Amino acid sequence: MGKTRLIPILSLGFTLITVMFLALLVGGSPIPTRYVIRSLSNPGGSGVFHTLIWDVRMPRIVLGTVVGAALAGCGVVFQAILRNPLAEPYTLGVSGGGALGASLAIVLGIGGLGMVGMCFGGCLVSVFTVYMVASMRNFSNTVVILAGVVFSFLFSSLVMLIFSLSSTRDVYAAVIWLMGSLSSADTNLVWVISIAVTSSLVFLLFFARDLDLMSLGDERATYLGLDAKKSKIFFFVLASFITASCVAVAGIISFVGLMVPHFVRKLVGPSHGTMLPCAMLAGSSFLVICDTISQRLLSPVELPVGVITGIAGGIFFLLFLLRRDWWGYD
Amino acid sequence: MIKVPVLKMEHVSAGYGERIVIKDISLELESSELLGIVGPNGSGKTTLFRTVTGLIKPRSGRIYLKGRDIMHVTRRAIAMDVSAIPQLQNIVFPYSVEDFIMMGRFVQRGRSGAQGKTDYDLLEHVIDLFDLASLRYQRISSISGGELQRAILAQALIKEPEMMLLDEPTSHLDIKHQSSIMGIIRDLVDKRDVACIMILHDLNLAGQYCDRIALLKDGSIFRIGSPDEVIREEYIRDVYGTEVLVRQGPFGSRPYVFLVPGAFRED
Amino acid sequence: MTLAVGLCLVGFLLYAPCVLAVPNRVISLVPSFTREICELGAADILVGVTSFRPKCAATKQVVGNLTEVNIERVIALKPDLVIASKDSNPKKIVMKLRTLGVNVVVFEKQKDLDGILYTFLRLGKMLGRENRAREIVTRVRLEVKAISSRARGEKSVRVFWQLGSSPLVTASNKTFIGSLTRLAGGENIFGMLAESYPRVNREEVILRNPDVIIVVKDMGGSKRGVYVNEWAHVDGLNAASEGRIYTLDPDIVCQPTPLRFARALDVVSRLLQRNVHGEN
Numbered sequence: 078m079g080k081t082r083l084i085p086i087l088s089l090g091f092t093l094i095t096v097m098f099l100a101l102l103v104g105g106s107p108i109p110t111r112y113v114i115r116s117l118s119n120p121g122g123s124g125v126f127h128t129l130i131w132d133v134r135m136p137r138i139v140l141g142t143v144v145g146a147a148l149a150g151c152g153v154v155f156q157a158i159l160r161n162p163l164a165e166p167y168t169l170g171v172s173g174g175g176a177l178g179a180s181l182a183i184v185l186g187i188g189g190l191g192m193v194g195m196c197f198g199g200c201l202v203s204v205f206t207v208y209m210v211a212s213m214r215n216f217s218n219t220v221v222i223l224a225g226v227v228f229s230f231l232f233s234s235l236v237m238l239i240f241s242l243s244s245t246r247d248v249y250a251a252v253i254w255l256m257g258s259l260s261s262a263d264t265n266l267v268w269v270i271s272i273a274v275t276s277s278l279v280f281l282l283f284f285a286r287d288l289d290l291m292s293l294g295d296e297r298a299t300y301l302g303l304d305a306k307k308s309k310i311f312f313f314v315l316a317s318f319i320t321a322s323c324v325a326v327a328g329i330i331s332f333v334g335l336m337v338p339h340f341v342r343k344l345v346g347p348s349h350g351t352m353l354p355c356a357m358l359a360g361s362s363f364l365v366i367c368d369t370i371s372q373r374l375l376s377p378v379e380l381p382v383g384v385i386t387g388i389a390g391g392i393f394f395l396l397f398l399l400r401r402d403w404w405g406y407d
Numbered sequence: 408m409i410k411v412p413v414l415k416m417e418h419v420s421a422g423y424g425e426r427i428v429i430k431d432i433s434l435e436l437e438s439s440e441l442l443g444i445v446g447p448n449g450s451g452k453t454t455l456f457r458t459v460t461g462l463i464k465p466r467s468g469r470i471y472l473k474g475r476d477i478m479h480v481t482r483r484a485i486a487m488d489v490s491a492i493p494q495l496q497n498i499v500f501p502y503s504v505e506d507f508i509m510m511g512r513f514v515q516r517g518r519s520g521a522q523g524k525t526d527y528d529l530l531e532h533v534i535d536l537f538d539l540a541s542l543r544y545q546r547i548s549s550i551s552g553g554e555l556q557r558a559i560l561a562q563a564l565i566k567e568p569e570m571m572l573l574d575e576p577t578s579h580l581d582i583k584h585q586s587s588i589m590g591i592i593r594d595l596v597d598k599r600d601v602a603c604i605m606i607l608h609d610l611n612l613a614g615q616y617c618d619r620i621a622l623l624k625d626g627s628i629f630r631i632g633s634p635d636e637v638i639r640e641e642y643i644r645d646v647y648g649t650e651v652l653v654r655q656g657p658f659g660s661r662p663y664v665f666l667v668p669g670a671f672r673e674d
Numbered sequence: 675m676t677l678a679v680g681l682c683l684v685g686f687l688l689y690a691p692c693v694l695a696v697p698n699r700v701i702s703l704v705p706s707f708t709r710e711i712c713e714l715g716a717a718d719i720l721v722g723v724t725s726f727r728p729k730c731a732a733t734k735q736v737v738g739n740l741t742e743v744n745i746e747r748v749i750a751l752k753p754d755l756v757i758a759s760k761d762s763n764p765k766k767i768v769m770k771l772r773t774l775g776v777n778v779v780v781f782e783k784q785k786d787l788d789g790i791l792y793t794f795l796r797l798g799k800m801l802g803r804e805n806r807a808r809e810i811v812t813r814v815r816l817e818v819k820a821i822s823s824r825a826r827g828e829k830s831v832r833v834f835w836q837l838g839s840s841p842l843v844t845a846s847n848k849t850f851i852g853s854l855t856r857l858a859g860g861e862n863i864f865g866m867l868a869e870s871y872p873r874v875n876r877e878e879v880i881l882r883n884p885d886v887i888i889v890v891k892d893m894g895g896s897k898r899g900v901y902v903n904e905w906a907h908v909d910g911l912n913a914a915s916e917g918r919i920y921t922l923d924p925d926i927v928c929q930p931t932p933l934r935f936a937r938a939l940d941v942v943s944r945l946l947q948r949n950v951h952g953e954n
Contacts, residue, residue, distance in 0.1 A: 106878045106881050123910070125881075128880065133880065161499070162500070188839075241741075244726050254841070258873075262839045262842075284518065286510070289506075290513055292500050299460070300486065300491040300493070301510060301511060302485075303486075342500070346503060376878070377864065377874050377882075378874060378875075379872075379874060
């Protein structure tokens with residue numbers, strides 16, 4: 078059993094390393110491969126290509142890897158604790174709150190780190206409100222999901238309200254920002270978020286068995302020895318923090334957190350000890366690939382990465398609807 | 408040495424929110440005893456189940472598990488000794504039967520403990536016991552209701568509990584599987600000294616297999632005792648509000664209930 | 675033939691009142707037109723504007739923003755002319771106002787200086803301020819000519835315009851910024867892109883190695899001069915090594931009117947032709 082568990086993890090890990098290396102070679106602009114290799118083999122070097130590889134391309138790939146793993150991982154967590162295969166990291170209204178925070182920042186003229194902070198704050202406000210409503214109803218899954226939907230609507234209406242009172246310029250900036258991008262001007266921010274999110278994800282891996290139990294339902298999980306309510310709150314808070322960090326630095330990237338868990342579950346089975354790390358690795362590969370496509374498809378014009386993931390996600394959803402039996406649910 | 412009962416309830420009342428569902432329940436359960444809980448819909452059977460398992464806190468009264476007050480025992484400690492199987496509900500994710508059974512060892516293995524030899528041996532044992540060998544790598548979503556119920560029982564047994572609670576283990580099962588499940592449970596009680604509480608809808612199954620039966624009415628114990636002490640025409644009439652005939656069954660002195668056509672009384 | 679002439683005549687007679695009479699209650703649904711009306715000295719006939727009105731129209735009633743217009747408020751102001759533009763106002767609003775019998779004039783998209791000047795002249799004629807309009811247009815043409823002749827003969831400067839940082843947004847030659855750059859003797863490194871305001875790749879900016887980077891401050895959530903100067907540290911970038919990364923106030927390049935265009939051109943040409951003017 079131990080060995081069968083390692084095979085998918087190792088092969089997905091190997092895939093990720095290959096994808097990251099290819100992404101470094103392909104990147105966002107055509108640079109001859111030998112320059113890339115030369116820059117990579119000489120970390121202390123200088124020059125345009127060197128800066129380009131180390132300060133632009135590398136952080137972007139790292140961010141893609143981290144955000145992809147985080148979204149897929151949080152998707153797995155929300156699907157398990159809510160026992161709903163259609164849950165995703167944004168189910169609890171995190172994105173709505175993030176959008177509200179970011180649009181407020183843009184309209185108030187707060188830029189740079191302040192805006193990241195406002196966005197993160199917005200996410201936490203929305204999670205907190207959903208949490209408060211859910212706690213009044215003992216964290217029943219239906220209430221949690223409904224509260225998430227309701228607050229998503231509420232927050233997007235508030236965003237619309239702000240838009241209708243702002244100048245076209247601000248609206249444009251906010252809309253573009255919300256579409257999501259892994260291209261960040263602030264390399265230091267990328268490193269800080271990457272370290273924080275990666276350590277949270279590693280921490281999350283230790284709780285794979287709790288997720289197995291939670292996915293059987295609160296009552297069963299309790300009888301198997303888990304404090305279901307505490308666990309739910311723990312996962313809820315941890316996953317929301319991770320998602321909020323991702324939204325703050327990369328905007329809203331749809332479908333990664335929904336579809337990667339499904340594919341991986343189909344591939345390696347639903348047992349979280351295998352599935353959670355696999356989903357994280359696959360999410361990373363998927364997002365890095367999508368991001369490279371979004372950069373190179375209409376180069377030098379860049380597409381929002383959410384467009385690429387969204388198109389892939391839409392096709393996936395059709396498959397899900399048409400061939401539901403194939404996915405192992407009924 | 409005085410023998411401590413596995414479970415002891417003293418004047419327990421419990422419910423949800425403002426609503427009190429079970430009132431002043433007292434009972435004791437010894438090891439290697441099978442107690443059946445019967446009663447009409449809404450009489451508090453499932454609430455009693457959830458109170459004993461510690462899922463809901465009693466409003467008043469005390470519950471002792473092997474002499475310890477469950478209010479002062481951790482979730483883990485309860486799960487160490489007690490296996491509880493709630494009513495069959497949809498399992499969303501298609502785990503393999505083997506993985507699913509192994510989840511029962513969570514309390515012993517913990518979060519990150521590796522699969523030890525004990526875990527393995529126990530797995531093989533319960534797979535044998537419930538005749539699941541041919542299904543062990545199948546998805547839980549692709550097996551039949553009877554097979555699923557066996558897998559759930561295997562998951563409950565793999566942690567070697569001292570007490571088991573089952574809520575309607577035979578609903579959705581055909582008679583062959585009913586008989587097989589009840590047989591297995593009876594065996595566990597007899598051969599491994601497991602104490603068992605089982606909620607049943609079917610008075611005849613209760614009468615056939617249980618050592619004692621508690622008949623609930625409006626959240627209180629109406630009668631408790633051996634099957635022939637509890638399953639009586641006048642009690643059934645009082646509690647269920649319908650006319651029945653009770654006759655001795657073909658196996659020993661166990662009572663058997665017959666419905667009387669057209670005897671439904673509107674109270 | 676006779677029929678056609680007759681129809682033209684009828685048409686002329688029907689529309690003559692609106693064309694010939696000078697309106698005295700005007701609503702502008704486009705901020706840049708509001709500014710132009712002020713520059714034409716016709717602020718007194720303006721009765722309604724959209725939000726984000728320029729100072730000269732600060733006391734005028736607001737009838738909506740670019741996307742939403744309060745139709746009732748427009749009607750209540752009894753305008754004899756409503757001015758809209760194709761690239762700023764939704765068609766729906768224009769149709770709605772027209773079915774309600776409001777006289778709406780919709781201006782075409784303006785892509786370059788000629789477009790701005792033509793629109794300005796038309797607006798002047800329409801508001802009975804034709805002489806003033808001609809005067810301003812002549813002056814602006816002269817100024818533009820003078821400024822662009824300064825640049826002539828100089829080596830073309832490669833420019834990157836940054837309108838948003840995260841994601842990175844620039845302007846192509848299909849915008850005012852494009853024509854400003856060209857007239858100021860610069861070459862927009864993303865000038866050939868099809869989109870007006872495309873999102874571009876950071877790596878491409880570095881590869882195309884601009885001599886000058888102009889960051890328009892207000893865009894992409896960085897008002898109050900807060901912006902990350904990410905380019906300053908890029909090793910080997912011409913603009914960075916020569917210290918030619920500038921920030922620009924958005925008011926200079928947005929809402930262009932003939933007068934503002936001339937001013938913007940002056941500013942941009944000074945940024946690009948550093949050597950001519952000897953400033954940094």
